[in-house]
Amino acid sequence: MPELPEVEIVRRRLDPRVVGRRVRRVVVTDPKVSPLDEAELDARLRGRQIVRTGRRGKWLLFELAAAASPANPPSAAPGADRGSPAKATEASEVYAIVHLRMTGRLLLDRDRDRPSARPRLTVGFDDGSHLYFYDVRRFGGVWVVPAADVDGFFGALGVEPLGDEFTVQILRDLMSGRAAPLKSFLLDQRHLAGVGNIYADEALFRARLHPLRPAGAVGPREAARLFAAVRETLQLGIEHEGSSVESFVDPAGERGRFQEILNVYQRTGLPCRTCDTPIRRIVVGGRGTHYCPRCQPRRNMRPPQGQPRRGRGRRGSPAGGTNRDAATHR
DNA sequence: AGTGGCTCCTGGCGGC
């Protein structure tokens, strides 16, 4: 499942191959792929040239320049309908924004490994090439947003964990007072943008922190470890060209290699690479969660003080020493 | 406001 490193790999592979191409036509095969229908997508993208690619968390961005403005309005046919003067409003740039979710893939004509199934969406370029959006589970999507609205589009999205703006202090502020388990905290895109299930488990292992530890109970030294672990894990994922745990392959059909060095994710029952203790699997926030019970001990599981407990009050029985994770072992 | 649970969706897999 594409997380930040996988999306970044896709972006790096696509960038040199799509930048400069101009959209000729958009074909939608699955209407669920976008809130915009085919006609709207086509109207917003046709004639525009991809000038840049980008990434925000797990979102992939294609920046498209203003539609080929009739810079020199072809004054030729005097009687011809030259379109409305309102054309000027289309002059600003737009972003095509893609989320791959579980199984989304972006492939170009000559890429190997193109599925036999039909793509959900196809973008044809003026040089005759195509960019295809495949997505077996149909969770992914495509949005087209005017440049001016991009900040609003990502309004609720958290800090970029590999960016300069992410610091230990920011992480501590984000965790402060929170009773949510670290695993849930890391997966919440409103805090950090781009961490998914694999990298959350791996980062917690690196930081030697138990996934059920309340975020607000993490001390300064541990926060520093978690900060470093999140960045190192994501960076390592990029260096290994992503994790091909499910079906991830980059646009050229190449598998990533990060799965080869996973410490805990999907290693249930296998010996910890550090201490030989069998890796354990629990469910946290509905997500499969893997950890080493020895390297990531349960300690200080008390939710932050002064935090009124809501909900059913099940959680946070004093000391949290109850054998909570016994319930969901596999 | 913060948190957890449900939902979408489909291929793959285990059990019968």
Added chain:
DNA sequence: TGCCGCCAGGAGCCAC
């Protein structure tokens, strides 16, 4: 062999 039901998971939505 074939069928059924469960599972995985990112993020939006909703209830508490």
